[in-house]
Amino acid sequence: MRRSGIGMGILLALTVVLMSTTVLARSAAFKDNIYNPGQLKPVDSDLRVRVGEPAPDFTLPAITGERITLSRFRGRKNVVLSFVPAAWTPVCSDQWPGYNIVKDLFDARDAVLLGITVDNIPTLFAWTNQMGELWFPVLSDFWPHGAVADTYGVLRSDGTAERAIFIIDKDGIIRSILVGDINKRPPLDYLIKELDKLGDS
């Protein structure tokens, strides 16, 4: 009887929780293909780089088939690294489409944007296709899994990346780091203000 009471209680509680699921995917563009991971620990890693240090170099494959090396921008462009946790998740799916309409703001600040996740290329290809044609490279840090994210100290314990932004100047020096709450999208205002500071120096 006790077991059946506990069982019924658990069943009832589960029913209530399932009934209370809220919609996190804000854009209708992805239809019902967004997986809702629920509320996650805001930050789950320890940074391994600091502002003022040289940005660790890396080479990663892009969904276009080319391989992108960070140091190739040295002396030519400021670089914004946008790590997002995972494809097909709510906040990530709304972040890069916003960046996709502000190429002019990046160009005006002599900056390029590199989007990075730890997903594999086919997954990234399918996911970003839902966003329209992106003007910036999307890089896969899938194998060795999350190696670049780990080098920067933004690989979470579950194998996803933090929602993080690194701003690197033309000398290859990290000038700004934001490891934000994974559950929230960082405002575009922040990114543009930090890029503007590069022009001030």
Place this chain on the structure above:
Amino acid sequence: MGHKKAGTVFYLIAVVVSLLFLEAQSFAFNTPQNGDALPDISIPVPHNEAERDYLGIKGGQFFQIPRIKAAVVIVEIFSMYCPHCQREAPEVNRLYTLIENNPGLRGKIKLIGLGTGNTTFEVEVFRKNYKVPFPLFADEDFTFHERFGEVRTPYFIGVKINSDQSHQVFYSRLGGFGGAEEFLKLVVQLSGLGKGGAQ
């Protein structure tokens, strides 16, 4: 007997906790449907004089949608980050132009956009990128979004405003509205504007 009693007590506690949880959920806001009133939200009065003139809002710091001087208001809930909203923007602009170029509708149908989760800067980026000619408002902390039942974007709501400032929603739908001409015809028909039924 003791086990039986403990099981019953546990079950009752689970029921009470679950009912309390459901009660809390019932405070979540629903998306207004046809015939409903809009949620009572206070929108900052625009600094831009042309936008204040368009809305017919004079003075004050905040306004409610039914105070807009119009017979019909189309509310677009959008986000700068939403690819669907980006794709829809030119068609929504065309809807505005069709209305403004029609002497019978100009001044009677007004459009506003609420940028869900967007900062003022982000809303301005959207406005400039797509040359949006009607007033857009930032909803940075999702306050309006929550009151509208946390809809996905883009979401369009048509509301008919009566001369006594009472109002009713006559259109409430997720996703793009298709062609601007067809949508405008639908708005005129559903709102009763074509029959002179609205203000």
